[in-house]
Amino acid sequence: MARVVVDVMLKPEILDPQGKAVHGALPRLGFSGVTDVRQGKRFELEVESADEATLAEIEKMAETLLANTVIEDFVVRVEEQA
Amino acid sequence: MARVVVDVMLKPEILDPQGKAVHGALPRLGFSGVTDVRQGKRFELEVESADEATLAEIEKMAETLLANTVIEDFVVRVEEQA
Numbered sequence: 001m002a003r004v005v006v007d008v009m010l011k012p013e014i015l016d017p018q019g020k021a022v023h024g025a026l027p028r029l030g031f032s033g034v035t036d037v038r039q040g041k042r043f044e045l046e047v048e049s050a051d052e053a054t055l056a057e058i059e060k061m062a063e064t065l066l067a068n069t070v071i072e073d074f075v076v077r078v079e080e081q082a
Numbered sequence: 083m084a085r086v087v088v089d090v091m092l093k094p095e096i097l098d099p100q101g102k103a104v105h106g107a108l109p110r111l112g113f114s115g116v117t118d119v120r121q122g123k124r125f126e127l128e129v130e131s132a133d134e135a136t137l138a139e140i141e142k143m144a145e146t147l148l149a150n151t152v153i154e155d156f157v158v159r160v161e162e163q164a
Contacts, residue, residue, distance in 0.1 A: 008124075009124065009126065022147065022148070026143065026147070029146060029147060031143050033129055033130060033136055033139065034127050034129055034140075034143075035128045035129065035130070037125060037126070038125070038126040039123060039125055040124045040125075041124060042090075042122045042124040043119060043121055043122075044091065044101075044120040044122070045118070045119055046116065047116055047117065048117070054115055060113070061108065061111070061113050064111060065104065065107060065108070066104070
């Protein structure tokens with residue numbers, strides 16, 4: 001078994017209201033030193049093996065289902081390879 | 083500048099309806115070979131430097147604001163260190 005992670009983040013030029021809300025809340029909770037916060041989605045996919053064909057299929061899954069490629073970028077990476 | 087990532091995922095024993103919905107949609111879109119899907123949140127925090135004190139503070143931010151530690155686990159890691 002292997003675990004493939006797909007990280008989906010808003011494109012840098014797209015306003016991130018959730019990230020802004022978290023960033024705005026930090027000083028009220030007594031935290032400082034963070035200049036920006038961006039929030040996105042993380043998908044963990046369990047597959048038989050993270051071979052090339054599987055990774056190509058996951059790229060297609062990310063493009064069609066996991067990310068809205070008009071406003072989001074995604075990164076596919078193998079996290080665990082049993 | 084440095085980028086610290088906080089990954090927040092539901093604890094394994096907690097049902098993940100979003101992950102189940104994505105997993106259920108894959109065959110309808112012609113994808114196969116994925117045995118499970120879990121969905122969580124990814125936070126990217128920009129900080130001056132990812133020194134020990136800053137990482138300790140980010141752990142506290144994750145505990146109090148970014149994750150609901152009753153149902154979620156989180157992992158803090160440095161992704162870029164300029």
